[in-house]
Amino acid sequence: MTGATREQVEDFLFHEADLLDQWRLPEWLELFTEDAEYHVPCMDLPAGASPDNNLFYIADDRFRLGERVKRLMKRTAHVEFPHSKTRHIVGNVRMKPRDDSDLDVRAVFTTYRTKDGITDLYLGTSAYRLSPIAKGFKIKNKRCVLDSDTLRPSGRISIVL
């Protein structure tokens, strides 16, 4: 797909959010390239910090991302069994072509996680690097930066942001 429109990018991100909210995680995983990364840095790190020499909350390569999905689909992922209900809301989508054929996309997200009578809010920005394919895109990189000072009171990132 060349000359992608913002509408197409938004449709893709909304589709991703919907797969997550439906807990169709194996299908969600298919959205990623084989060399994909998914990162959630700690909030006291400077922008652009690398997980190679900084402590993150999540720094998955494609292998670990696959293992995360496998784990979350098990009953023994106790924190998410039974599954929480989530609602991923994506907005303020902006895109910028790169020198290669990929796109840099920025969006804001609000994600709610509800379980056991408690609803937690995750708020932040996500930066994607998307690779156009014949029908849509693949995610090469997804980095979610939370706005809150700390991970309180939610206390965990047991879902995918």
Added chain:
Amino acid sequence: MNLMSQSNEAGILVDNSKKIFKVARRNFVDPDIMAAEKERIFERSWLYLGHSSEIPKSGDFVTRNVAGRGILFTRDAKGEARALLNTCPHRGMQVCREKKGSAKSFQCFYHGWIFGLDGKLRSQPGEEGYDSDFKSRDTSNMTPVPRFESYRDLHFISFDRNIVPLPEYLAGAREYIDLICDQSDRGMSITPGTQEYSMRANWKLLTENSIDGYHATTTHASYFDYLGGTTGMPVGDAKSRPPGNGYDLGNGHAVIEYPSAWGRPVAQWIAAWGEQGRTELDRIFNDLVARVGQQRATRIAKLNRNLFIFPNLVINDIMAVTVRTYFPMAPDYMVVSSWSLAPQGESDWLSKYRLQNFLEFLGPGGFATPDDAEALEQCQRGFGNFKDVPWNDISKGMNSESPGARDELQMRAFWTQWNKLMYPAPVPQKSSVAA
């Protein structure tokens, strides 16, 4: 806190003849107990503040909340680490409002008072309105924390002026801090990035959980599934490995020490780290042997340690080294901060694998810690029944001469000290409670 001394309900119940050690579930839910803990434990213990490596140069600072107190952890112009109560002597405002940084001085913006890195008042607007020796008075300076000492670059504070010196307080825990810090001959350092999270559970549940070898197989089943795929060897069930040991280190400190299936950056190789990793880990191990001898090197590199330092510091030397401290905000809510501790100047390659290893298990986004949080929160919910089901049992291993890492000696060490501080003599008799 008269109600504590008036209470005829015991905090713990010990019967050595029947090998029973029980802990009252009320200890996890009662707001009066939490208020008493603040006075009797958090105001009277040595509490972890931070690590030397977080403020390497003069002027570097970190602000941190320790047991509800705002603390400014800085390094003064002479290179001395300082711990100041982060409150202006003038009208009380928090002087430093940044989480970390580097400064030449600290200014309280409210009225513009300026303090040196040592907390001494340097200048204040309208000085002519004050007595001529005002600036030379101690009361014009920021106040240091009453007690401030360090051991192996770990800095602790205490609000109790009369507390025993830190090395004496640490007692048997010193041996284990040494084992961890001896991983490097260049010192250890905190990796940038703080995991700051929380659990909707009583803080003492995390104490228990951090030194509990018994829960791993079932609570962390999914982590061990994962690990089996990365180590190149069957992880198997815990029964296939020696159980290790649990030790009471005195003053409420405790440790478990045990072998494991996971890789250790210093230094237990796993297949996922490839041939480059094998070469590097062999080199690290051989260097360690040359420095501390075969026996100590093997203990340092091949065994894991979950070390608890009373009342709220955990240093777990496992698939990575995590330093974790936590405080109660309510009987059913705690805040947790954790860091990664690593040998100073570790190679880029090893640092990367260390951090991957850390995140696979540890922290709020890991494959294990979130399940711990779930377990602790479900315990807290279960304690809603404490009036009818009043006791926890932590007697596992009481029938053994040398309890293992999957026994509960460590928790008994904690609770015995907790009880001693919370219920000074006379100890309630067991005849006054139902087993």
